[in-house]
Amino acid sequence: MQITKENKLTIIPGGGVTSPKGFKAGGVHCGIKRKRLDLGYIASKVPATAAAVYTTNLFQAAPLLITQDSIKKEHKVQALIVNSGNANACTGTQGLQDAAEMQTLFAEKLGIPASYVAVASTGVIGVPLQIDKIKSGIEQIDLPEYESAARFEQSILTTDTGVKNACVQFEIDGQEVTIGGAAKGSGMIHPNMATMLGFITTDAKIEHEDLLFALREVTNQTFNMITVDGDTSTNDMVLVMANGEANNQTLTKDHPEWSVFIKGLNTVSESLAKQIARDGEGATKxxxxxxxxxxxxxxxxxxxxxxxxxxxxxxxxxxxxxxxxxxxxxxxxxxxxxxxxxxxxxxxxxxxxxxxxxxxxxxxxxxxxxxxxxxxxxxxxxxxxxxxxxxxxxxxxxxxxxxxxxxx
CATH class of the missing domain: 3.10.20.340 (ArgJ beta chain, C-terminal domain)
Structure with a gap:
């Protein structure tokens, strides 16, 4: 695999959410879409420090509300379940119940608390989620052939013409740290988040407040600086999971190598943001x-x-x-x-x-x-x-x- 070094960062082409230590991911076809993969997941070996930023649209979809509530409780996430083809937005009380059931079903599958599962959806707005299909898909998830970062990247797409991934490695406290990411987004893209989902994993050790500070700072310079059509959607989210498996000293803003981590997070986020912008619906440039x-x-x-x-x-x-x-x-x-x-x-x-x-x-x-x-x-x-x-x-x-x- 060809690698490129940029000022202490090693950019790994083709790397993604499973590149950091302790993460696995995959995707299955559960039937929301006719043929394509439509249910994806990420799971960490251990509970991970979590931070997220969300759409500024007042009509936030049910999965966002469930995820926000979970992260607020313990600032930890160990897994993510995400479907494409249906946004589960503007679906009222039933939509909240369906998002919560998605969360519970996947938590039971993994044997972890429901509050450790983040939920996301993307697709058509205002259509009830077919939770029976989600349940069927979750039942398939432990099959080894369905595991891979590539399958996860494919499972979250809607009108995208291709997958979007990025990965960098660098050293913190003499330990190799990796940040990997995947995203989807093609239309309804506008500064301050849009119909865009971004999922970033890292094996760095860092506390919630500092991770959230880093994510907000980087998002303002990357994801919030792209636009396709001026529309801001109901489902947008960027979620970062940091499981600490790299065994570095806990990162804080006072850590001498804090800037290295910020540069790594920025590099992954900028790459994903530019890939989204280039893949705007119908875009040629x-x-x-x-x-x-x-x-x-x-x-x-x-x-x-x-x-x-x-x-x-x-x-x-x-x-x-x-x-x-x-x-x-x-x-x-x-x-x-x-x-x-x-x-x-x-x-x-x-x-x-x-x-x-x-x-x-x-x-x-x-x-x-x-x-x-x-x-x-x-x-x-x-x-x-x-x-x-x-x-x-x-x-x-x-x-x-x-x-x-x-x-x-």
């Missing part, structure tokens, strides 16, 4: 907006997200149209106080605006650049040291086709 020179990071984040969320910018990228006016327009309505006369805009290496004014450029060269699969837009506000990066995708005809018939 990954779009990256880098902003620098802002008075502070808050302004830089707002500007980058305004650009990446602009439908006009996204369609221009799809059509390889170097219409920089749409970028300037998105900066102008970002709600931030900026000096228009200081602005520089680049499409890749091609400068199109400088000091707030257009500069001559070769239209053919700019168009050729925008035809690439990875498009970068660079903004320099020339007012300070604040920086931020956001990721998204182009907006295509296929996005409309996919979502016009998603439910039917």
């Amino acid at each position: 990954l779009v990256e907006v880098q902003v620098k020179g802002a008075i502070n990071e808050t302004i830089a984040r707002a500007v980058s997200k305004s650009i990446i969320g602009s439908s006009l910018v996204k369609t221009a990228v799809y059509g390889a149209d170097p219409n920089w006016g749409r970028i300037v327009c998105a900066i102008g309505y970002s709600g931030q106080e900026l000096n228009p006369d200081s602005l520089t805009v680049k499409l890749g290496t091609i400068t199109v605006v400088e000091k707030g004014l257009p500069v001559p450029f070769r239209e053919e060269a700019a168009k050729a650049y925008l035809e690439q699969e990875h498009v970068q837009i660079f903004i320099d506000l020339n007012e300070g040291c604040g920086t931020a990066t956001a990721w998204g995708c182009d907006l295509t005809y296929d996005y409309v086709k996919i979502n016009a018939s998603y439910r039917t």
Whole structure:
């Protein structure tokens, strides 16, 4: 297996949620979908410190409520059960009962307390969950042929065109520590979480408060900096499980190698976030907006997200149209106080605006650049040291086709 080292981090292509010590995972077909895998699980050898962040949508799905309640009790999770094809959202009291039953059934299967099981769902909103099919699927889970990180990654997909995984290794206190992750997300993706599920495992030893602090910090720089279509869903969650099997000294913000752990968590999260953005429904390109020179990071984040969320910018990228006016327009309505006369805009290496004014450029060269699969837009506000990066995708005809018939 080829590995890549980046400043003490070893990036492991193909690694995922079972790469850290003490974790296993898998997926089965329980019948919610016609053919594809639709029920996945992760289980830790021992109870793991848990932390999670959730959608900001007021209509939170039943599984999120069950999971939040469990993590609040003991800050521990030993297993996760997740289905795709049905969101179990806007399903009322019955939905809560079904999510709780999913939790109980899997806990009984593993012989652990129900409060140690996290629950997640993704799929169509407003349809009752077929709990009998979930039960049948859970009964299959102990079959060895159904175990693998790849099967788990496949089991959580909806309109995704492929699996999403990431993994890094590094040393803490002389011990090898691994962080692995898997995610799903393709549509209803917007900053502040979206129809996105992210599951991260690590064998690092760390307490709940510090893990939650790390997750929130990293999420604000990664998962909360992507957008596909501006819609924030009901089921979104990023869950981290840390089982301590690496036997490092307990990580805290005062630990001398805390920054190494943060960099590892950030690397996995950024990779998953970018994979989600690139796999936007109908997308053909990954779009990256880098902003620098802002008075502070808050302004830089707002500007980058305004650009990446602009439908006009996204369609221009799809059509390889170097219409920089749409970028300037998105900066102008970002709600931030900026000096228009200081602005520089680049499409890749091609400068199109400088000091707030257009500069001559070769239209053919700019168009050729925008035809690439990875498009970068660079903004320099020339007012300070604040920086931020956001990721998204182009907006295509296929996005409309996919979502016009998603439910039917």
